[in-house]
Amino acid sequence: MGEVVGRGHFGYTCVAKSKKGDLKGEEAAVKVIPKAKMTTAIGIEDVRREVRILRSLAGAPHLVQFHDAYEDDENVYIVMELCKGGELLDRILSRGGKYSEEDAKAVLVQILSVVSYCHLQGVVHRDLKPENFLFGLKDDDSTLKAIDFGLSDFVKPDERLNDIVGSAYYVAPEVLTRSYGTEADMWSIGVITYILLCGSRPFWARTESGIFRAVLKAEPSFEEEPWPSLSAEARDFVKRLLNKDYRKRMTAAQALCHPWVRESHQAKIPLDNIICKSIRAYVCSSSLRKSALRALAKTLTTTQQLYLQEQFKLLEPNKNGYISLQNLKTALMKNSTEAMKDSRVVDFVNVVSSLQYRKLDFDEFAAAAISVYQMEGLETWEHHARTAFDIFDQDGNRPIMIEELASELGLSTSVPVHVVLKDWIRHSDGKLSFLGFLKLLHGVSSRGFSKA
Numbered sequence: 001m002g003e004v005v006g007r008g009h010f011g012y013t014c015v016a017k018s019k020k021g022d023l024k025g026e027e028a029a030v031k032v033i034p035k036a037k038m039t040t041a042i043g044i045e046d047v048r049r050e051v052r053i054l055r056s057l058a059g060a061p062h063l064v065q066f067h068d069a070y071e072d073d074e075n076v077y078i079v080m081e082l083c084k085g086g087e088l089l090d091r092i093l094s095r096g097g098k099y100s101e102e103d104a105k106a107v108l109v110q111i112l113s114v115v116s117y118c119h120l121q122g123v124v125h126r127d128l129k130p131e132n133f134l135f136g137l138k139d140d141d142s143t144l145k146a147i148d149f150g151l152s153d154f155v156k157p158d159e160r161l162n163d164i165v166g167s168a169y170y171v172a173p174e175v176l177t178r179s180y181g182t183e184a185d186m187w188s189i190g191v192i193t194y195i196l197l198c199g200s201r202p203f204w205a206r207t208e209s210g211i212f213r214a215v216l217k218a219e220p221s222f223e224e225e226p227w228p229s230l231s232a233e234a235r236d237f238v239k240r241l242l243n244k245d246y247r248k249r250m251t252a253a254q255a256l257c258h259p260w261v262r263e264s265h266q267a268k269i270p271l272d273n274i275i276c277k278s279i280r281a282y283v284c285s286s287s288l289r290k291s292a293l294r295a296l297a298k299t300l301t302t303t304q305q306l307y308l309q310e311q312f313k314l315l316e317p318n319k320n321g322y323i324s325l326q327n328l329k330t331a332l333m334k335n336s337t338e339a340m341k342d343s344r345v346v347d348f349v350n351v352v353s354s355l356q357y358r359k360l361d362f363d364e365f366a367a368a369a370i371s372v373y374q375m376e377g378l379e380t381w382e383h384h385a386r387t388a389f390d391i392f393d394q395d396g397n398r399p400i401m402i403e404e405l406a407s408e409l410g411l412s413t414s415v416p417v418h419v420v421l422k423d424w425i426r427h428s429d430g431k432l433s434f435l436g437f438l439k440l441l442h443g444v445s446s447r448g449f450s451k452a
């Protein structure tokens with residue numbers, strides 16, 4: 001073991017040289033975590049999880065290469081690849097806090113590439129910030145590696161986490177309100193991008209509670225220089241990550257398809273778990289909701305089309321251009337690691353295949369995979385919704401009873417519900433009104449009536 005190269009809350013990291021084995025003579029980094037610091041059961045479990053996650057994700061692009069972990073009476077030792085290029089934070093600071101759009105993109109694609117992989121495996125990093133990305137080498141174009149999975153956790157597709165962890169400047173609003181998933185990492189990436197592009201923090205205050213207040217309530221400024229002189233795509237990219245409603249935020253796979261970065265990289269776009277969630281909800285919904293979604297799919301933007309085409313390709317449609325849920329499972333299995341077993345991603349899809357066996361062509365896949373919430377986050381949503389309603393009205397709309405509509409949306413038909421539902425049905429012909437159509441797009445709501 002040689003000199004200390006970094007210190008953190010829980011321990012320190014040294015350079016080391018391997019005396020034997022495959023790595024004989026090679027330099028490595030050893031993160032030393034003193035057992036004295038693991039005073040609570042949580043602390044020990046956290047270190048176990050960090051090692052388990054590093055081990056199971058090993059080999060992912062832009063992830064620090066994990067070699068092995070050991071322990072003795074005093075410490076736990078995590079042996080990994082030595083990154084010699086320093087922290088992303090230091091590079092930002094040494095450039096006077098600002099990156100050109102091109103340089104920022106190059107950094108972001110690498111971040112998105114590792115994060116999209118983690119998310120597919122059901123792992124949330126929970127502490128994405130420029131201190132936790134290291135460059136492999138000192139050169140300007142060195143590759144970036146994510147480190148420090150000390151706060152990471154597994155999250156099942158239909159589960160939410162609730163412990164407040166992370167770093168104040170980068171923490172997502174829904175983490176502060178204790179119900180979050182992988183989308184929280186996307187918020188942090190939004191904060192990192194904002195800082196890369198303009199050199200200042202989007203949410204700032206003197207105290208921690210002040211920062212939290214800003215994260216929950218304040219809108220970041222895009223008014224001051226350099227924002228007006230940056231490209232509209234760059235602003236759009238950041239805004240679609242810093243959306244306070246996590247359901248409207250881009251996923252990592254979607255961000256890789258965003259027009260701002262799409263042209264600048266050849267990074268592989270991985271399968272997106274959000275697709276599994278949407279398809280699962282789609283196959284279980286009524287034919288009325290399916291035709292509403294199909295109408296909406298006809299209004300998709302080219303960006304969304306492109307992303308969905310990429311996702312469809314990953315599912316390897318048969319020669320007639322159809323996929324079934326089996327394809328979804330096969331695609332997941334193909335990417336499966338130990339981490340995916342821990343996060344139970346495949347089980348989530350399995351529930352569906354026992355429910356229904358269906359084949360989808362690209363058009364129906366698009367309808368199934370669409371996220372209505374994300375579309376609502378677009379500035380052009382009103383236009384999409386109106387156009388989709390016209391299409392639906394022509395070939396999907398039909399007379400519907402209040403009771404049927406209520407069950408369609410998972411609402412109980414108590415008296416106040418009745419009054420509201422009346423507006424969702426058009427008086428002239430008893431078919432769905434525009435408002436009813438919008439409600440139907442969201443489908444059965446488990447949150448009950450208050451949100452309706």
Ligand SMILES: Nc1ncnc2c1ncn2[C@@H]1O[C@H](COP(=O)(O)OP(=O)(O)OP(=O)(O)O)[C@@H](O)[C@H]1O
Pocket residue numbers: 005006007008009010011012013029031064080081082083084087131132134147148149150
């Ligand atoms: N593989 C590595 N190669 C080079 N330096 C490293 C490596 N891993 C960690 N470091 C250095 O050690 C520092 C602390 O590591 P790490 O972030 O993993 O520790 P931590 O105790 O979990 O930190 P934190 O206080 O952020 O929770 C890093 O910021 C970095 O400077």
Ligand SMILES: [Ca+2]
Pocket residue numbers: 008131132148
């Ligand atoms: Ca760290």
